Amino acid sequence: MRDALGAPESVLVLGGGSDIARATVLALAEGRTKRVVLAGRDAEALAPVADQLLAAGVAQVDVAAFDALDTDDHERVVDEIWAAHGDLDLVLLAFGVLGDQDRFDHDPADAARTAVANYAGAVSSGLAVADHLRTQGHGTLAVLSSVAGERVRADNVVYGSTKAGLDAFAQGLGDRLAGTGARVMVVRPGFVRTSMTEGMPD
Template sequence: MNDALGGAQSVLVLGGASELGLATLRALDLRPGARVLLAGRSPEAMAAAAAEAGLAPSVTVSTTNWDARDTAGHEAFVEKAFAELGEVDLVLAPAGILGDQQRAETDPAHAVDIWETNFVGLAATLLSAAARLRTQGHGVLVVYSSVAGLRGRKANFVYGASKAGLDAFAEGLGASLAGTGVRLVLVRPGFVRGRMTAGMPAAPMATTPEAVGAAVAAAVAGRAEIVPVPRAVGPVFLVLRALPAKIFRRLPG
């Protein structure tokens, strides 16, 4: 339950070793005694990433197994995670893979891996988590979409499609939660210089994991529901979205 000052006391992270997820945890106003449950495929990798991220020593961090692609196990996973944390104030959902666009175009199984991880599996887990938050009557869900989902580009349309699905799902889920005491924050980062994009040339308006974490923390503490990072990518993408396909296709990337 949020403490008297409003800071989150219990946080579930779907994708516990995520660079953006850990940057968000660092930026959040977690109170002494707060509990964080990191969920993912490798407890060792999550524990190591959390130690490296340097969370406050007064925060208790534990790990649990969760594979986004194991949809049959999600209901039991969410039940167990909520039982472990008691009431959950915040669910961060940064799990995701960029995948390899070129490989996906000739190996549909790889495309399925990207879609199942980024959209199908994550959305299914979020449905179960949202149902429990609804019952609690409070809590915030944070979904990490991407500007890549706003329009299909030849350079990354397989990943972009997964984010388009997740984005539409999250926007609708957020609308369905209005009036329940539960809020959904939909984050749309542009290009983030970090682990996922290592070795790639930075796109215009590139940002950092710290900036994403700070923007999410501000949204969690405030009332924002759609969070482009940096803020300027919001209006830029509104313009790009309105461009005729023939012109959009000629843009680099």
């Protein structure tokens, strides 16, 4: 449950390797967040993030395996996380792939994989999370989207269109949860200097 001041005491990050997600949970750790679950494809890569959180004062940090592309496994992963950790106040859906539009133009299969990671993976994991939030009667699913989804440009057709779809899904899911005590929040950052955008001009 959230504490008396409304701060989340427990957080699940789907896409625990995301730079933005890491910065977010570190900021939460300065408040009153006490339990964090980092779910990502590479558990070893999440270890330094877990160490940072523990050093920042988070009492318990656990790591779980989660692959955005493995949509058939998302319900099981989310169910097991809830079974192990119980009540969760905040879920950050923070995974995504930028990709290269020039490459996508000549490799439709790679473009499709990016669409699965950015959109279909968010749908399957988001619905699994929403089911648990609905059952527990509270909690927030915060979906990390992008301003790229508001107007898809020629240089990011695949990425931008997946974010447009993600926006629509998240908004509709929020409507589905109305009256349950759970909610969905969409976050649309502009250009952020992260490992995903490394090498790109400002």
